[in-house]
Every structure is written in C-alpha cells, then in structure tokens.
Amino acid sequence: MKKLFFSLLAVASFAASAPAAFAGTEKTDAAATDGKSDAKAIKAAVYDYFHGQGQGSAERLNRAFVAEHASMVGVVKNDAGEPAVRSWKDMGEVLANWSQNPTPDAPDRDGEILDMHVQDGRIATVMFRSRDRFYDALTLAKVDGEWRIIAKAFVLQ
DSSP: OHHHHHHHHHHHHHHHHSOHHHHTOOOOHHHHHHHHHHHHHHHHHHHHHHHHHHHTOHHHHHHHBOTTTOEEEEEEEOTTSOEEEEEESOHHHHHHHHHHSOOOOOTTOOEEEEEEEEETTTEEEEEEEETTTEEEEEEEEEETTEEEEEEEEEEEO
16 A cells, blocks of 8 residues: 555656646647637638649649659559559659649549647648549648658558
C-alpha cells in the first residue's frame, strides 16, 4: 500500500511540475480560434490542389503549392505493372502538366480529408483520399502567413 501511495505521489508531483503540454491544460480562446482558422486555411489549400488539378487551374495549383521548393514522391506501377517508387523534384513542371491536362469534375470525382494534424501553428500533415484513385500524405507549412503544400507523397489505389 505504501508503494502505491508513493507511486501516485510521484506521478502527481511530476504532473504538477510538467510543462503545460503534459499537464493537459485547456487552450485559451485565442489559441482555439487560431486553430480553427488554421484548419480552415489548410483545408482551403488542400482543396485548391485537388480541384485545381481537376479543373486544370494553374492559379489554384500555384496557390496550393510552394512549387519552387515542393517535392513529390509516389508509389506507381512500372512498365512491368509492379509497384515502384518515383519522385519528382520540379513541382513547377508537375503543376504545369496538371494545368494542361485537367480531369474535369464529375459526379464520381470526389476527395476528402481523412486526418489532419497541426503542430505549433507552423507545420501540418494531412491524409487525403480521392475515391478510387489515390491516397495522399501532404505536408503543409505556413509560408508568409499562408498555408501551402511543401511535400506530397502518394499511393495509387
């Protein structure tokens, strides 16, 4: 019984002296509001990418990505039809290609954010699914006050 008491006392003592991140403190109203606006801006960037690709909109694609610094890696099928990893370093070229080859919005073209994590109000990860086409793992960063995609990793379905 004494061991249990001292163990609980040690845990309580640690929790009392731990940083706020470990203490489970509530966010202030301002922090919660910032989190909501970050989530909204991140969602807007992700859908600018998705719909920009579908519409062939260079404006939306360039608003979504930091093209001059972004990268993309994907698991695609090679000439033998087997999974292979391919990477693209020049996202400007990729975005130009997407804007010249739209995949028009259709009733069966849909996408959704499956998961989103924002860390420190400056970096975020988003898992995105396009029905029957691909899964994306997107990394976004706040650049000049705007959320933009800096990396994309994907697998085809």
